[in-house]
Amino acid sequence: MKIKRIYIENFRSYKQRFFEFKDKINLIVGNNASGKTSLLEALYFCMCGKSFKSRDVDAINFDSYYFKLEMSAEVGDIEYSILCYVDRALDKRIMINDKKIKRLSELISLFKFVFYEPDTTELVKHQPSTRRRFLDMEVAKLYPYMTKVYSEYQRALLSRNAFLKSYDKKDIIDVYDMQISQLGFLIFQKRQEVIDKLSIEAQKIFSLVFENKSLLELRYMPSINASSEEEYYKELKKCLLKDLNLGYTTKGVHRDDFGILIDGKPAIDFASEGQIKLAAVSVVLATSLLYTEPVLILDDVFSELDKFKRKNLVKFISQYQSFVTSAEDVKTLQSEGILDFDSANVVFLERSI
Ligand SMILES: Nc1ncnc2c1ncn2[C@@H]1O[C@H](COP(=O)(O)OP(=O)(O)OP(=O)(O)O)[C@@H](O)[C@H]1O
Ligand SMILES: [Mg+2]
CATH class of the missing domain: 3.40.50.300 (P-loop containing nucleotide triphosphate hydrolases)
Known part of the structure; x- marks a missing residue:
């Protein structure tokens, strides 16, 4: 374009x-x-x-x-x-x-398009929600139908949380568990795919453009790691008691994160300001290689x-x-x-x- x-x-x-x-x-x-x-x-x-x-x-x-x-x-x-x-x-x-x-x-x-602004370094430093937003935007740019999947997941999650807090209609939670597992597993798969691609490209930019000898790596940290929708559902179910006690859904893609690592160590804990900037720019520029x-x-x-x-x-x-x-x-x-x-x-x- x-x-x-x-x-x-x-x-x-x-x-x-x-x-x-x-x-x-x-x-x-x-x-x-x-x-x-x-x-x-x-x-x-x-x-x-x-x-x-x-x-x-x-x-x-x-x-x-x-x-x-x-x-x-x-x-x-x-x-x-x-x-x-x-x-x-x-x-x-x-x-x-x-x-x-x-x-x-x-x-x-x-x-x-690829977008970088000074606050993008928050991607390395800040809350998981910042990284999820970034990742989901990239997923949505590659797979536009995923925006609908995200909003349906959000809706199912809100309903499940509401029923976790109420004392009746507990049976209906299972309906939302099925929805959350179906949508969540799809989101999980797409995120994993994008992270894997970005990790390879970000490393190339880090070493070729910024002549860095260190290894930059992106590592997906899903709160549920499943190989199928059924497994996702089972993992979600395992948390039901805890979720009922707390009144919210403790596991699912809304709790996922990804780590940005330099030489295997989390950049957030060990990297210098300069390295953080280079890592953030590399990750953002890596997204350019996902599109024509x-x-x-x-x-x-x-x-x-x-x-x-x-x-x-x-x-x-x-x-x-x-x-x-x-x-x-x-x-x-x-x-x-x-x-x-x-x-x-x-x-x-x-x-x-
Ligand atoms: N709603 C607004 N109405 C009028 N002026 C605004 C509004 N919002 C921001 N500004 C002003 O617009 C100006 C330009 O801001 P901008 O952030 O684009 O500058 P910049 O060239 O990027 O500066 P810097 O080099 O400091 O990053 C600033 O003086 C800012 O206060
Ligand atoms: Mg400016």
Whole structure:
């Protein structure tokens, strides 16, 4: 896919602005608070139907009642026009080629992109829920029907938890156990498949792009490890007494996690800040190898990387259309030979927009 252009109206600090992009590296440069991240956020919004930063309304310009984004992109030979409108009365409309979408998954299944922002390091450091969200997004991008499976699982889980707390209708729990096992086993399998692929690709990037001699590895840590739906069901059943006592479901894909290991040790416990960043960037870039022709959206990825790592990174990302922000002086990037400005499309942002 390729993003051709975007029109931004009343989004963050932008009032009205039009950007045209090239099929190569689009380097977005500007001082702090010049709107670099906001431009990436606008692209992200058009491809996901939501922000990665905050609630939709928070992105409306302080002086305005609404924001509007219009993005044009090419997927294969087909040109798509995406329109996103959000106002303070919480009216939200997303249209693909003038047709209003019913579910955000319609966007997610259309666009394949890789996204990195400074908070992505939370993937290594933080809660299992952050990793599950990341993993499930990748699963959903590869298998769009999985978004439905996730929401059905969530619904079955909520119902099971409600019945665990009530003193009657215990028999009905078995109905939810069957649903949870069926959906959970499917999620488990897809997650395992994606983790295995990502682990191999992340290792390649870690060693080739970042010239790291250590071994980077992703290891799935499912709360139920089963080889069949029936086994999943049996494992779930084993927890019934405990679940009844606690009033919630203690095992299932909603409790899964995956570990990011460097030389066999959990990065969360032992890695340096620099290693954490390299591991996070490697895992995210690894997702690009799962798709054909993804677009790379990378916010502030160069910072904290030395000259050689930056150079290798540029080499890697120049295979794709990419949107890369930097607060660095353009001359520095050029003089260090990190970016060849003849091949990059440089978007300069001034402080006042
Ligand atoms: N809803 C909003 N309305 C108006 N301005 C906003 C809104 N939300 C954020 N801003 C402002 O938009 C400006 C641009 O922010 P942005 O994060 O895009 O900058 P940046 O170029 O990425 O900066 P940095 O180099 O520090 O990362 C900031 O001054 C921010 O306070
Ligand atoms: Mg920024």
